[in-house]
Amino acid sequence: MLTIKEIKNILLNSDRLLTEKLAGEAKSITEQFFGRTISLYTPIYLSNYCSSHCTYCGFNSHNKIKRIKLSLEEMRREMEKVSATGIEHILLLTGESYEATPLEYLKAAVNAAKEYFSVISLEVHPMETAEYRELFSSGVDGITIYQETYDSIRYKEVHLSGKKSDYNFRLNAPERAAAAGMRYITLGILLGLSDAAEDLLELFRHLEYMEKTYPGVEYSLSFPRLRNIKGKEFARSDIDDITLFKIICLARINFPRVGINLSTRENQNMRDNLLGIGVTRMSAGSNTSVGGYDINPANSQEPQFDIKDSRSAEAIMALLKAKGFDPILTDWRSINRQQ
Amino acid sequence: MENVRNNPAENVDDKPLIIADTIFxxxxxxxxxxxxxxQELETCIKKTGIEIVTVALRRIDLERHEENILEYIPHSVKLLVNTSGARNAExxxxxxxxSKEAGYGNWVKIExxxxxxxxxxxxxxxxxATEILSKEGFVVLPYMFPDLYAARELVKAGAATVMPLGSFIGSNQGLKAEEFIKVLINEIDLPIIVDAGIGSPSQAAYAMEIGADAVLVNTAIATASDPVSIARAFSLAVEAGRLAYLGKLPKEKNKGNASSPLSGFLYE
Structure with a gap:
C-alpha cells in the first residue's frame, strides 16, 4: 500500500510526464482486466426527504426545498421511461430519511424495479445487516455507500445532525451489506470535503480491509467532486481535473480489478477522456431530480447536484461505440429472483 | 481469407477431440x-473456424432488449454457457x-x-456443482485450479472435461502452473483444456505440445489491437502445438551429447 507521503508527492507533483506515466500504466491495467468495455447504469431518485443535515448537500433537511416522494405508480412511470433507453442496471436513490423512505418503501421500489431491470443497486441511508439481508432477498444486488470523508473531525463538522452524523455507523455499513450477501458494493469519498490525499489513503485501506474480509464481493469506487448547491461554498479545497485524473489512475494501479465509476457530475470532456484510463462504469442519461424523467421533467425542483454531462443514454452508447468501446448493459441478473 | 485451418487429424494419425459424444x-x-x-467477436469466430465458444449467462440479455451477443455467434458453433459471477455451488x-430453461442447451462451464x-x-x-449438475443431465466442463485430488473428484462427480487454469485469469502470464497441469495430463483420463492466463500463441502452442487436449483463450485476443489476426495466430499455434505433441517432439537438451561419462567405463 502507498504511504501518505507517496500519494501527496503524486497528487501535488506538477510534472506532466508523471501524469502521462500514471495514465499509461492505468490504461494498460484497465484494458487487461476489463477489455474495451464500459458498463452503463442510470440513477432514479425516488425521494428527496432527508432527516440529516449535511452542509454540502442540496437535499439536506434545513434546505427549504419542495420535498417529493414518488408513489409506486410514479416510480413505475420513471422506471418505464429509463428502461425504454435500454438501460438494464438501475441505481435507486433517496435522501437519508428513515421515516419517509423506510425499508418497506424501498422493498416496494425494488419489487417494481425487478420488472424493468436486471441489476438493482441502492444508494440510501445505511442500515442494519438484517435489513440489508431483506433487501438482498427482495432482489437488490448492490449497495452504494460513500463515507464522504474518513477524517472523523471534518466529518462531524459537515454532518451536523441526523443519523448521518454517526461516523461509525456509516463506516461499518459496507461490511454489514457484505455480511448480508450483497454482490456489489461501491465505496467512495466526496472529493473537496477534506484532504484528498488523506481520504484517498483511508479509502484504499477500507477497500483493502473489505477485500480481505469479504473477498466474494465485487467492489467499485467512486470519486464525486463536491459541487456547489445554490451558490454556497462548502468545499475545503478545489479538486482540479488533473488531481481527479491522478486519483483515478492511482485507484486503478493499486486495485487492478476494482470497478471505477464516473457520474454525470463530470463534464463531457473529462468523461470522454477518462474512458479506458481507469473508468469502467458510467452513468448515462441521468436526471438527479426526484421524478425527473417523467413525473416532473420540467425541473420544477432542485436536483441533488448539477449534471455536467446531459447526453442521453443513447448518445453515450453511440459515443462509446465510436470510440471503440462496447457498452455493457447486461452484466448480471439477480438469480435470487428466480427462486 | 476464410477458414484457414486444416484438421491435424487429416494429416497425421490423430483423433478428434470428443466431449460428451460431440466431435471437435x-x-x-x-x-x-x-x-x-x-461484430469483432463474430469476425474472430468466422475467420478461425472456431467450433465452441463460452459466453457468460450474465452477459446474455434473456429479454433481448439490447443487441444480443448470441446473434453474433454462428449457429454452427457450440455454445458453452458459463456461470461467471457465481460465488458458490448453489x-x-x-x-x-x-440457462437451460432459456433454451441455451445442457452444456455448462462451471466457474x-x-x-x-x-x-x-x-x-x-x-x-x-459438477456432481449435482451432471446428475441432472448437464454436460459439465469445470474451470478449476490444477490440483490432482480435486481433478479426481471432478472425474468422480461426472465432469466431461477438466479445465485447469494456466495462470491467473486475464493475466497473459502463460503456463505458470505447468508442472501441475502436466500431472493432470498424465493422471486424468478426461480431456484437459487449459483455460486461463494464456497470453500469446507461443504459450498456447506450448500447452498443446505438453499434451493439453485444447486451449481456451479470451483476454489476449479481445484486448489485442487486431483481435482477428491474433485469433488466427492462436488457432494456428494450437494446431502446431498439437502436431508437435503427436509427432513426439524430442526433448530439449542443454548441450551436445558427448559420450557417456557415468557408464562409459563399463564398455571400455
Whole structure:
C-alpha cells in the first residue's frame, strides 16, 4: 500500500510526464482486466426527504426545498421511461430519511424495479445487516455507500445532525451489506470535503480491509467532486481535473480489478477522456431530480447536484461505440429472483 | 481469407477431440468477454473456424432488449454457457438451470469464484456443482485450479472435461502452473483444456505440445489491437502445438551429447 507521503508527492507533483506515466500504466491495467468495455447504469431518485443535515448537500433537511416522494405508480412511470433507453442496471436513490423512505418503501421500489431491470443497486441511508439481508432477498444486488470523508473531525463538522452524523455507523455499513450477501458494493469519498490525499489513503485501506474480509464481493469506487448547491461554498479545497485524473489512475494501479465509476457530475470532456484510463462504469442519461424523467421533467425542483454531462443514454452508447468501446448493459441478473 | 485451418487429424494419425459424444476438430476454444464490439467477436469466430465458444449467462440479455451477443455467434458453433459471477455451488447451479430453461442447451462451464481480487476458482464448490449438475443431465466442463485430488473428484462427480487454469485469469502470464497441469495430463483420463492466463500463441502452442487436449483463450485476443489476426495466430499455434505433441517432439537438451561419462567405463 502507498504511504501518505507517496500519494501527496503524486497528487501535488506538477510534472506532466508523471501524469502521462500514471495514465499509461492505468490504461494498460484497465484494458487487461476489463477489455474495451464500459458498463452503463442510470440513477432514479425516488425521494428527496432527508432527516440529516449535511452542509454540502442540496437535499439536506434545513434546505427549504419542495420535498417529493414518488408513489409506486410514479416510480413505475420513471422506471418505464429509463428502461425504454435500454438501460438494464438501475441505481435507486433517496435522501437519508428513515421515516419517509423506510425499508418497506424501498422493498416496494425494488419489487417494481425487478420488472424493468436486471441489476438493482441502492444508494440510501445505511442500515442494519438484517435489513440489508431483506433487501438482498427482495432482489437488490448492490449497495452504494460513500463515507464522504474518513477524517472523523471534518466529518462531524459537515454532518451536523441526523443519523448521518454517526461516523461509525456509516463506516461499518459496507461490511454489514457484505455480511448480508450483497454482490456489489461501491465505496467512495466526496472529493473537496477534506484532504484528498488523506481520504484517498483511508479509502484504499477500507477497500483493502473489505477485500480481505469479504473477498466474494465485487467492489467499485467512486470519486464525486463536491459541487456547489445554490451558490454556497462548502468545499475545503478545489479538486482540479488533473488531481481527479491522478486519483483515478492511482485507484486503478493499486486495485487492478476494482470497478471505477464516473457520474454525470463530470463534464463531457473529462468523461470522454477518462474512458479506458481507469473508468469502467458510467452513468448515462441521468436526471438527479426526484421524478425527473417523467413525473416532473420540467425541473420544477432542485436536483441533488448539477449534471455536467446531459447526453442521453443513447448518445453515450453511440459515443462509446465510436470510440471503440462496447457498452455493457447486461452484466448480471439477480438469480435470487428466480427462486 | 476464410477458414484457414486444416484438421491435424487429416494429416497425421490423430483423433478428434470428443466431449460428451460431440466431435471437435478445432482444439482452440474462445471466450467472448472484453471485445470492443460484438461484430469483432463474430469476425474472430468466422475467420478461425472456431467450433465452441463460452459466453457468460450474465452477459446474455434473456429479454433481448439490447443487441444480443448470441446473434453474433454462428449457429454452427457450440455454445458453452458459463456461470461467471457465481460465488458458490448453489449460485452456479441456479445459473446453469436458468440457462437451460432459456433454451441455451445442457452444456455448462462451471466457474465459481469467491474472490474478486484474484478470481481464483473454488475447487470445493466446483466439485459440488459438477456432481449435482451432471446428475441432472448437464454436460459439465469445470474451470478449476490444477490440483490432482480435486481433478479426481471432478472425474468422480461426472465432469466431461477438466479445465485447469494456466495462470491467473486475464493475466497473459502463460503456463505458470505447468508442472501441475502436466500431472493432470498424465493422471486424468478426461480431456484437459487449459483455460486461463494464456497470453500469446507461443504459450498456447506450448500447452498443446505438453499434451493439453485444447486451449481456451479470451483476454489476449479481445484486448489485442487486431483481435482477428491474433485469433488466427492462436488457432494456428494450437494446431502446431498439437502436431508437435503427436509427432513426439524430442526433448530439449542443454548441450551436445558427448559420450557417456557415468557408464562409459563399463564398455571400455
Amino acid at each position: 476438430n478445432n482444439r482452440f476454444f474462445l471466450g467472448t468477454g472484453k471485445f470492443k464490439s460484438k 449460485e452456479a447451479i441456479r445459473i446453469a438451470r436458468i 465459481i469464484m469467491n474472490d474478486s481480487k484474484y478470481l481464483l476458482p473454488d475447487n470445493n464448490e466446483t466439485i459440488k
